[in-house]
Amino acid sequence: MKTFKLVGLKIERKDREGRIEELPLADGLIINKEDGENSWLIEALLSKRYRYYFEHVLQNKAELRLFVTITKKNNTPAQIIAKVRSIMTLEEHISVLLEGRMFTLRSAKVDAEKILHDLVAKGLTGKELLDSFKKKMYRQPD
Structure with missing residues (x-):
């Protein structure tokens, strides 16, 4: 396993129309589990809010x-x-432990197919389909 300093954390807030929100870190680290599955552990020290x-x-x-x-x-x-995976309440912060996998090109392909399928199911075609696809596919964090 390799441990690195976590210096920035943004999340996609599904409860807020997919808006990307930057969370102010008090501290954090990220661990590459090196398990062949591209698994990572993240510990973020965040505001109690x-x-x-x-x-x-x-x-x-x-x-x-x-x-x-x-x-x-x-x-x-x-x-x-x-x-x-867990949340620990400390005196002034919370410690949030997250476990996940790095988003790879393969998972991006699956996302692209899902986005396209959903847009076609909504009846979009032509330029409207292309514009909507680009907007959903290539949104970047602020």
Whole structure:
């Protein structure tokens, strides 16, 4: 296993129309489990104001799309699909442990196919289909 400093964390908030929200980190680390499955563990020390959100995600066993910045703020964020494993309340913060897999080209292909299928099912065609697909497929974190 290899451990790295977590310097940035953004999440896709499904409860807010998929908006990307940057979470202010008090501290954090990310561990490459090196298990051949591209598995990662993330520990984020966050404000207590996020406690109820992460408790809700944990209770629903929901997946989160994370954009994690490792080691240096100017590094390109990596995408990880993760689940909350535990939440620990500390004096001034919460510690959230997440486990997930790095978002790979293969999973991006699956996402693209799902997005396209959903848009075609809505009856979109031509330029409207292309514009909607690009908007959904290539949205980037702020």
